[in-house]
Amino acid sequence: xxxxxxxxxxxxxKIGSFFKDSNPERLxxxxxxxxxAELSGPCTYTGQTMQQSHARFEIRREHFNRLVEIxxxxxxxxxxxxxxxxxxxxxxxxxxxxxxxxxxxxxLPVAPLAPPPKPE
Numbered sequence: 001x002x003x004x005x006x007x008x009x010x011x012x013x014k015i016g017s018f019f020k021d022s023n024p025e026r027l028x029x030x031x032x033x034x035x036x037a038e039l040s041g042p043c044t045y046t047g048q049t050m051q052q053s054h055a056r057f058e059i060r061r062e063h064f065n066r067l068v069e070i071x072x073x074x075x076x077x078x079x080x081x082x083x084x085x086x087x088x089x090x091x092x093x094x095x096x097x098x099x100x101x102x103x104x105x106x107x108l109p110v111a112p113l114a115p116p117p118k119p120e
């Protein structure tokens with residue numbers, strides 16, 4: 001599921017620009033570890049904290065919400081039962097405050113967002 005989730009995020013018009021310089025294979029591995037660990041599986045998450053891994057990005061509420069929508073769509077596509085979706089989302093929700101922040105707080109440079117598409 002992590003493979004599909006990363007592909008969907010990379011291809012998304014609203015949040016895909018955040019992933020353009022990422023290492024997709026590492027991201028897939030870290031997400032699989034994180035999901036497994038958060039759901040009390042036999043895994044240990046070995047990645048950075050959410051604050052560390054998202055510090056350079058100006059992630060706003062609409063970006064976070066879009067990621068959640070993509071995760072839900074991915075779980076639906078993989079026939080993850082609704083109760084299991086809720087369990088994972090409940091575990092991930094508190095991480096929002098560490099993901100959504102601005103460069104003024106962290107003092108790190110911000111990766112530029114892709115400009116919005118021009119209206120036709």
